[in-house]
Amino acid sequence: MTVIAPPQGLTIAEASERTGLTTHTLRYYERDGLMLRGVGRTSSGHRVYTERDLTWVRMLTRLRATGMPIREVKAYAALCRQGDGNETERLALLQNHRARVLSQLAEVTEHLGAIDNKIGIYQSALERAET
């Protein structure tokens, strides 16, 4: 019967829809300690997602989408959870990640260039064949 999300809160189904993650994955992330804090519950135990939760999930999604392993996201979440005073560590973690992503982008781009060459070879072979 459609759980009514309490004022300002979203059900897990709504959170799923807005983040593009499945409800399974959202629960898994919470279980695994990737959320900033445990997600709130209604009196009946249903999850209530706030906008802050969604904002965090979106950040988390960016980290994951750029290849940060779960365990490192977890470490970052732990730092944020701890509160003020460790900004230097958080910054270092993100900069580290940034460097890795950049070098991976460069690598992929280089490989792509070689693949493009191959594509070019097939294309001109086919052109020659059809004349």
Next chain:
Amino acid sequence: MTVIAPPQGLTIAEASERTGLTTHTLRYYERDGLMLRGVGRTSSGHRVYTERDLTWVRMLTRLRATGMPIREVKAYAALCRQGDGNETERLALLQNHRARVLSQLAEVTEHLGAIDNKIGIYQSALERAET
């Protein structure tokens, strides 16, 4: 006792060194049908890698490094193995892959931008803190 590579051939250890793949991985690729043709053997059954084999392994590495799944590499290998006449399919496969890689690059780049913003925020927060 150091297997003497036959004229123009390389042992799996040498192939490993030149490709950066472990001998385990090289054997696994062959087992799994990713090689163009089975790698040659000496009379005693040891693998003999030719330059052509290495060239193929390097292509294969590029495909893998850009995220092509093993099963698709296998499909591409099968097309090449089949010989002339399916260049259109090979081209389509590569172009398809190229498109996926490009959109993935774009996505990662976009996420990276957001992460960069976060980094900027931490940096200016830290600067403000130390004055």
Next chain:
DNA sequence: GCTTGACTTCGAGTGCGCTCGAAGCGTCAG
């Protein structure tokens, strides 16, 4: 008051791509 269905927890299962270990053999230095 009963059915419905979206939620809950828990733990097991899946797919991918390696990665590793065990057991055996062939060749050569000593």
Next chain:
DNA sequence: CTGACGCTTCGAGCGCACTCGAAGTCAAGC
């Protein structure tokens, strides 16, 4: 002749990130 080494095959195991299924609960509509 012996021992060591580097290969061989085969099959099992692993790490990651989900993904799924089962069994139960709870609130609302009929």
